[in-house]
Amino acid sequence: MNTYKITFTRENGTVGSDNFTAPSEAQARRDFKEVYRHGNGTITSVELVSSDAPATKRQERAALEKIRKIVDELGPDSYIATAFDGCFKDAEANIENDWALSMKDRWLTSDRELNDANGTIEELRDKLAESEKDYEAAHATAHQIAEEKDAEIASLKSRLLADDDLADISRLLSKTVADLGKEVNDAAARIVEVADQPESAAFRNAVKDHRAAKADLSHWTEVLTRVNTAKGRA
Known part of the structure; x- marks a missing residue:
C-alpha cells in the first residue's frame, strides 16, 4: 500500500494536509473526498510519501468482504470455496x-508435531524392546533367587524344633523358673534372718545368693517366654 500526502484548500481559504493509505493515487483522492465530503476542500497537490505502508484495518475488512462475496458467488462446493474453508475466520x-x-501454519505445525510424534513412537518402541529384554533378564534372576530362597527356607525348617521338643523344653524351663523362684525367696528369708548383722559372712552370702538367683530367674523367665511364643506359632 502507498501513503499519499494530500494538500488542500478549504472554503475559507486556509490550507490543510492529510495522509491517506491507498493502493493508488486515484483511490487516495476518492478516500479524501469521502472523508472531507462536508468540508468542500479542494485538492491542490498529491505527494507519494511511502510505498510500503500497511493497509488499515478498515481497508482489510473491505478487501475481505469483497473476496468473500466473490467466493460466495462461485457456490459452496466450488474449488476455491473448498480451498478457502476456514480461512475467512482466520482473516477476521x-x-x-x-x-x-x-491454514498453512496450522498444517506445518501439525506436520511437525506428527513427525515429532512418529519419532517419539519409534523411540518408545526401542525403549519397549529394551524393557522386554530387561524384563526377561529380571525374570530369570527372580526365578533363580526364588529357588535359592526355597532352598534356604528348607534348610531353616530342617533346623527347627518339633512341637514335642518345644513342649518338653517349656516344661523343663518352667521347673527351672519355679526352682529359681524358690531360691530367691529362700535367699530373701536368710537376708531377713541376719539383717542385724550386715557385716557378717552369712549376710553377705545371702545377699550374693539372692542377687544371683534373681538374675537367673529373670534370664530363664525370658527364655521360657520365647519358647512358649515359638510353641504358639508352631
Whole structure:
C-alpha cells in the first residue's frame, strides 16, 4: 500500500494536509473526498510519501468482504470455496486481534508435531524392546533367587524344633523358673534372718545368693517366654 500526502484548500481559504493509505493515487483522492465530503476542500497537490505502508484495518475488512462475496458467488462446493474453508475466520481474527493465523501454519505445525510424534513412537518402541529384554533378564534372576530362597527356607525348617521338643523344653524351663523362684525367696528369708548383722559372712552370702538367683530367674523367665511364643506359632 502507498501513503499519499494530500494538500488542500478549504472554503475559507486556509490550507490543510492529510495522509491517506491507498493502493493508488486515484483511490487516495476518492478516500479524501469521502472523508472531507462536508468540508468542500479542494485538492491542490498529491505527494507519494511511502510505498510500503500497511493497509488499515478498515481497508482489510473491505478487501475481505469483497473476496468473500466473490467466493460466495462461485457456490459452496466450488474449488476455491473448498480451498478457502476456514480461512475467512482466520482473516477476521487476524484483523481484529493483530494475529497472524493461517491454514498453512496450522498444517506445518501439525506436520511437525506428527513427525515429532512418529519419532517419539519409534523411540518408545526401542525403549519397549529394551524393557522386554530387561524384563526377561529380571525374570530369570527372580526365578533363580526364588529357588535359592526355597532352598534356604528348607534348610531353616530342617533346623527347627518339633512341637514335642518345644513342649518338653517349656516344661523343663518352667521347673527351672519355679526352682529359681524358690531360691530367691529362700535367699530373701536368710537376708531377713541376719539383717542385724550386715557385716557378717552369712549376710553377705545371702545377699550374693539372692542377687544371683534373681538374675537367673529373670534370664530363664525370658527364655521360657520365647519358647512358649515359638510353641504358639508352631
